[in-house]
Amino acid sequence: MIIAPSILTADFCELGKVLDEAVDAGINWFHLDVMDGNWVTNKTITVGPAVIKSIRKRFGTKVFMDCHLMITNAEKTWQQYVDAGVDLVIAHVEAVSDFSKLCDSLHSANVQAGLVFNPATSVNEVLPHLNKLDLVLVMSVVPGKGGQSFMPEVEEKIRILRSAIDEQISEGGIKTRIMIDGGIKAHNIAMVKEWGVEVAVVGSGLINNNASISENLAEIELALK
Ligand code: DX5
Numbered sequence: 001m002i003i004a005p006s007i008l009t010a011d012f013c014e015l016g017k018v019l020d021e022a023v024d025a026g027i028n029w030f031h032l033d034v035m036d037g038n039w040v041t042n043k044t045i046t047v048g049p050a051v052i053k054s055i056r057k058r059f060g061t062k063v064f065m066d067c068h069l070m071i072t073n074a075e076k077t078w079q080q081y082v083d084a085g086v087d088l089v090i091a092h093v094e095a096v097s098d099f100s101k102l103c104d105s106l107h108s109a110n111v112q113a114g115l116v117f118n119p120a121t122s123v124n125e126v127l128p129h130l131n132k133l134d135l136v137l138v139m140s141v142v143p144g145k146g147g148q149s150f151m152p153e154v155e156e157k158i159r160i161l162r163s164a165i166d167e168q169i170s171e172g173g174i175k176t177r178i179m180i181d182g183g184i185k186a187h188n189i190a191m192v193k194e195w196g197v198e199v200a201v202v203g204s205g206l207i208n209n210n211a212s213i214s215e216n217l218a219e220i221e222l223a224l225k
């Protein structure tokens, strides 16, 4: 299981130090939440291309970076995030009109293509795109802010995706990874791993005022043993 920290609960004045601490603790994937203050109800405009570029500069190729675009115009603006240095662009299926075309554009730009879908969106909206996706992200909270409670009803969607992807792989197709985002902590991470999740976004479970990142990560790793 890969742990991808979301940095929304970090002290942004201390961001460099927080990320150093994460990398020192063994993290090699950052999940960068991009909100435009419009598509998601939370009006906070957070991480954007400038921040992503600085993170890439600080860590070079030591880390893999995805951007989770909670924005209205991903189809028009994805190139900025690629230029800033992300390895994977994840766009919301609810906000994109031609997902197949977006995947092709991302692949032509030599980055991975990811699709994310909301708790209210059916898995049937996702299945037709699987054969072009490097990753599918299941939202286990309504997107918009960190620190919300996990929605266990996503289990069925994940199990459906797991079997569809296993079938796709057995037929020689693309090895689409399953990622989960929202409310993942030490107490539920082993459960989602058993459902078939391979990458877990962890925000407030990793970056909080109760313990250090390395202590939180150690607890998560213990839960996964
Ligand atoms: C929610 C974001 C998440 C969030 C995760 O809109 O996409 O990445 O920050 O934070 P936690 O783990 O605290 O739910």
Ligand code: ZN
Pocket (backbone or CB within 6 Å): 006, 031, 032, 033, 068, 181, 201
């Ligand atoms: Zn996210």
